[in-house]
Amino acid sequence: MKKSQRSGAPGPSTPVGVLAERAAEALRQQRFKEATELFKLAIRQDPRPEWTESLADAYSGRARAMAAKKMFKEAAMVLENTIAADGTVRDPRLYLTCLIRDAQQPKAAAYLLRSFGSGGTLPAIERTALEDLAAALLVAVPQLPEAPRAASSELSRWRELAVASREALSAWISGAPVEEMDRQLNRISLRSAFRPVRLLLKCLTGTPRDDDRTRHRLETIQPGSAFYPFRQAVEAAVFGERVLDAFGWEQLTPAQQAFVAETRGLPTTASQFLARSSEAAQGGPAVLFNYLTKQPDLPQAEVRSACLNLLPQIPDRLAQFEKSFGPLSDLERHRVKALAAEARNDWEAAEQSWLAAAEAIAGGGADRQVTLSQGVIYRHLARLAEMHPEIEGEGFLGDPVSFYLERCYAVDPEHIPTLLDLIGRYRKESRLKDWHRLVDEAIQRFPDDSHVLLQATESAVARKAYKRAAGFARRLLKIDAINPGVRRQMIELQVAHARKQMRSKRPDLAAKELSAAAEWERSDAPSALLRIARGLVGLQTGAKEQAEAWLREGVELAGGGVAGWFQAVLEAELMNATGGNAGWLRQELARARETSPTKQAVITIVAAAGRPEAGENKRVVAGLLLGMRPWLLQAAAFDWPDAEFQALAETLARFDAFDLLQEYARAARQRDPANPAWRFHDIVARTKGNADRLSMAETDDLFEMAEAAARREDFQAAKRIERFLDGNGSGSAGKSRADVALADTIDDDELAALFMAMMDEMPRGAADSLRGLVQELGREAALAQMVERFRASPVGPGMPESLLRQLCAVMVAKALDGSPSRPGRKTRRSQLFDA
Amino acid sequence: MRDPFTVLGVAEDADDAEIRRRYLALVRDFPPDRDPDRFREYRAAYDALSDERKRLETRLLHTNVAALSRLRAAALHAASPGSARATKRTVTALLTDGIMRTATD
Numbered sequence: 001m002k003k004s005q006r007s008g009a010p011g012p013s014t015p016v017g018v019l020a021e022r023a024a025e026a027l028r029q030q031r032f033k034e035a036t037e038l039f040k041l042a043i044r045q046d047p048r049p050e051w052t053e054s055l056a057d058a059y060s061g062r063a064r065a066m067a068a069k070k071m072f073k074e075a076a077m078v079l080e081n082t083i084a085a086d087g088t089v090r091d092p093r094l095y096l097t098c099l100i101r102d103a104q105q106p107k108a109a110a111y112l113l114r115s116f117g118s119g120g121t122l123p124a125i126e127r128t129a130l131e132d133l134a135a136a137l138l139v140a141v142p143q144l145p146e147a148p149r150a151a152s153s154e155l156s157r158w159r160e161l162a163v164a165s166r167e168a169l170s171a172w173i174s175g176a177p178v179e180e181m182d183r184q185l186n187r188i189s190l191r192s193a194f195r196p197v198r199l200l201l202k203c204l205t206g207t208p209r210d211d212d213r214t215r216h217r218l219e220t221i222q223p224g225s226a227f228y229p230f231r232q233a234v235e236a237a238v239f240g241e242r243v244l245d246a247f248g249w250e251q252l253t254p255a256q257q258a259f260v261a262e263t264r265g266l267p268t269t270a271s272q273f274l275a276r277s278s279e280a281a282q283g284g285p286a287v288l289f290n291y292l293t294k295q296p297d298l299p300q301a302e303v304r305s306a307c308l309n310l311l312p313q314i315p316d317r318l319a320q321f322e323k324s325f326g327p328l329s330d331l332e333r334h335r336v337k338a339l340a341a342e343a344r345n346d347w348e349a350a351e352q353s354w355l356a357a358a359e360a361i362a363g364g365g366a367d368r369q370v371t372l373s374q375g376v377i378y379r380h381l382a383r384l385a386e387m388h389p390e391i392e393g394e395g396f397l398g399d400p401v402s403f404y405l406e407r408c409y410a411v412d413p414e415h416i417p418t419l420l421d422l423i424g425r426y427r428k429e430s431r432l433k434d435w436h437r438l439v440d441e442a443i444q445r446f447p448d449d450s451h452v453l454l455q456a457t458e459s460a461v462a463r464k465a466y467k468r469a470a471g472f473a474r475r476l477l478k479i480d481a482i483n484p485g486v487r488r489q490m491i492e493l494q495v496a497h498a499r500k501q502m503r504s505k506r507p508d509l510a511a512k513e514l515s516a517a518a519e520w521e522r523s524d525a526p527s528a529l530l531r532i533a534r535g536l537v538g539l540q541t542g543a544k545e546q547a548e549a550w551l552r553e554g555v556e557l558a559g560g561g562v563a564g565w566f567q568a569v570l571e572a573e574l575m576n577a578t579g580g581n582a583g584w585l586r587q588e589l590a591r592a593r594e595t596s597p598t599k600q601a602v603i604t605i606v607a608a609a610g611r612p613e614a615g616e617n618k619r620v621v622a623g624l625l626l627g628m629r630p631w632l633l634q635a636a637a638f639d640w641p642d643a644e645f646q647a648l649a650e651t652l653a654r655f656d657a658f659d660l661l662q663e664y665a666r667a668a669r670q671r672d673p674a675n676p677a678w679r680f681h682d683i684v685a686r687t688k689g690n691a692d693r694l695s696m697a698e699t700d701d702l703f704e705m706a707e708a709a710a711r712r713e714d715f716q717a718a719k720r721i722e723r724f725l726d727g728n729g730s731g732s733a734g735k736s737r738a739d740v741a742l743a744d745t746i747d748d749d750e751l752a753a754l755f756m757a758m759m760d761e762m763p764r765g766a767a768d769s770l771r772g773l774v775q776e777l778g779r780e781a782a783l784a785q786m787v788e789r790f791r792a793s794p795v796g797p798g799m800p801e802s803l804l805r806q807l808c809a810v811m812v813a814k815a816l817d818g819s820p821s822r823p824g825r826k827t828r829r830s831q832l833f834d835a
Numbered sequence: 836m837r838d839p840f841t842v843l844g845v846a847e848d849a850d851d852a853e854i855r856r857r858y859l860a861l862v863r864d865f866p867p868d869r870d871p872d873r874f875r876e877y878r879a880a881y882d883a884l885s886d887e888r889k890r891l892e893t894r895l896l897h898t899n900v901a902a903l904s905r906l907r908a909a910a911l912h913a914a915s916p917g918s919a920r921a922t923k924r925t926v927t928a929l930l931t932d933g934i935m936r937t938a939t940d
């Protein structure tokens with residue numbers, strides 16, 4: 001059998017119609033090579049124009065495929081098969097691109113000149129861009145293409161302009177005077193595609209220089225133009241004194257840098273330095289350091305500064321630096337060491353070096369610069385401590401962030417951001433006494449700072465000093481009349497008072513409280529909470545019509561529908577507004593639930609349930625969520641982003657809605673199985689938020705998740721998992737950190753010794769009784785009981801939950817199989833603490 | 836980040852007023868609508884130097900990645916903006932850059 005027959009290729013006797021059909025099919029399926037061959041065979045038998053057209057399409061497609069593979073030379077050759085009678089190819093833009101990318105600029109220039117001269121069959125939409133490209137090509141090529149014998153007037157015109165542009169450029173390069181340049185430039189029509197040449201040379205030779213006109217001229221050369229890099233170079237050369245800073249220089253291409261250096265008459269040494277220093281910089285800091293230290297002609301103070309800045313990347317060159325530039329000061333040495341330690345993620349060394357640097361600064365006296373510099377270092381250490389647990393501050397028990405912020409505040413008490421950070425830290429750490437003390441100090445020192453006034457208001461609210469809070473809030477609103485934060489806070493405060501009055505069966509006093517709260521409301525930003533509260537109180541004080549209007553308005557402002565009525569019912573429960581009103585509200589909520597949930601509505605409900613007063617009435621909110629279970633379940637299938645899911649999961653867990661959380665987590669895992677966050681929530685839901693119910697497999701999973709989160713620097717996720725493992729799911733990060741810090745104080749040897757002692761000191765009978773316990777309760781329950789026992793033992797307090805569990809797991813394993821493998825010291829320690 | 840002192844073209848001991856003056860002059864010359872990247876660079880440099888503490892922070896904490904900047908600026912300032920001309924090779928290289936970029940786009 002012949003090869004052509006085997007491969008299904010047409011034989012010489014294949015009818016022309018079949019050939020054309022198969023060729024068209026191949027073209028449709030983008031099998032361009034096959035389409036080309038088939039069309040060629042068909043045309044050989046019957047040269048129909050439509051098949052010739054299709055053949056050109058097939059060539060064009062094939063060329064495009066080749067160009068995509070960077071086979072530019074071959075693609076251009078394929079396109080040359082489509083040359084029409086007027087000399088143009090099927091896809092001129094692609095053809096030119098291929099020629100240019102294959103460094104065939106002269107051929108591209110000749111093609112364009114021929115195309116423009118032949119009456120223009122180029123697509124109109126591309127014509128302007130192609131003319132711009134043609135002009136650049138005709139100026140750049142070493143030799144202008146020959147004109148055909150019977151050149152059209154259009155072609156002659158193009159050639160004339162190209163000659164004029166090339167001559168003008170040559171005249172400028174050879175230093176022609178201004179008058180000569182003007183004469184040359186006047187030959188270039190401003191209406192032609194060569195206009196950029198005239199404008200650029202005019203900008204370079206115009207005297208006296210008119211900056212505005214020059215800029216205007218340059219701006220007419222757009223970024224899409226082939227002359228644009230030339231424009232940027234001229235801009236840098238002409239406006240050099242203003243634009244040639246480091247930014248300007250580094251943004252330039254090598255050709256542009258050369259142009260600037262040449263036109264600005266840079267000394268050879270400077271030009272050489274600019275060129276070679278870039279090469280050295282590409283070789284890395286050590287190469288650059290060596291290059292710089294061998295430049296005696298450069299200003300040595302600047303060379304020293306540049307080398308000093310390189311030292312943190314190449315600390316091994318410290319001795320060489322000192323040999324070249326003299327000894328470093330103590331501050332410089334510690335600074336270099338600290339930055340070098342940071343670069344290699346050695347945070348303990350970085351902390352020590354920064355502290356040494358701060359001490360070295362202190363040796364320089366007590367002037368403003370000294371104290372501010374120390375403040376800068378302490379603030380930096382506080383920032384590092386937030387990210388890296390290796391930064392310890394004063395010791396493992398305290399919070400290092402607060403510690404360094406306190407030191408910063410001590411040396412630089414006028415720095416408001418530090419003050420606010422420290423206040424925020426005290427609040428986060430629940431150090432109430434320190435919080436209020438610092439706020440009192442701050443308001444004395446900065447009585448007119450809006451941020452400090454806001455803190456003072458919040459501090460007064462927390463201390464239940466309402467009048468004081470109102471005073472601060474009014475002062476704040478004088479400075480910042482809009483401040484929605486303080487307005488909201490004051491309204492919430494008075495609504496809270498009204499709630500208490502309602503619970504004490506004093507709706508009249510509650511109404512008075514709420515009327516006063518209206519002082520804080522802006523007419524263009526009505527408060528949903530206040531409207532709802534006034535409505536609920538009004539329903540009991542008699543003004544039913546007005547009350548209902550307020551209530552409905554509040555519900556709408558709170559998001560309307562389920563979200564709005566949920567908040568109204570919640571508020572009614574919090575106020576203990578029982579009886580007919582509560583029933584009416586619940587009916588409205590039930591009616592609203594007939595509509596399908598939306599993400600926005602669910603998130604609004606989550607936010608409402610997250611309010612502190614809701615948290616204080618857990619039973620009420622849990623009951624409400626239980627009533628809304630079917631409605632909330634419908635939203636489980638939504639595509640929740642991580643952050644929103646996290647808020648939702650926390651709320652569901654807080655109110656013990658673990659079955660809902662499990663449904664949400666499962667739906668999320670089905671949608672996105674690769675995201676470990678859903679697995680975490682699934683585990684939380686299954687264990688009902690109790691780490692003691694974790695299975696070994698789940699514990700391992702969580703450790704892995706925490707480590708993976710830490711590796712990808714998702715510290716929030718890592719800490720969340722860590723808190724859960726420590727049995728402190730809703731606890732503060734500070735406590736968790738203290739646990740980790742405590743564990744960190746036990747070094748590897750101590751940890752191993754601790755394990756060994758535990759194993760060795762296990763009474764002989766204990767293994768038997770432990771086996772019995774496992775048989776009786778099952779491994780998990782036995783393990784949980786062991787953990788409880790250890791927690792109550794002298795080693796329990798202060799030992800992280802995770803470590804206790806690990807220890808108990810090893811003991812159970814030893815009891816069961818008699819010869820447990822002890823956890824590898826390094827590995828286990830890493831698993832336990834590094835996350 | 837580039838050395839903000841070099842980006843703004845001010846000395847390390849420049850005060851608030853001088854730094855602001857220089858920043859405003861640069862923004863006038865290169866408003867954000869004309870050259871957004873350049874404006875962002877100036878803005879970042881100004882933010883890093885706009886008060887005494889930030890300047891100290893820049894000097895103490897930042898390793899100057901573009902350690903060469905200042906030396907380059909010094910080399911460039913040594914030049915006198917005159918009416919020197921470029922070589923044909925350089926001009927051709929500029930045009931070729933533009934042609935290649937157009938073809939690549």
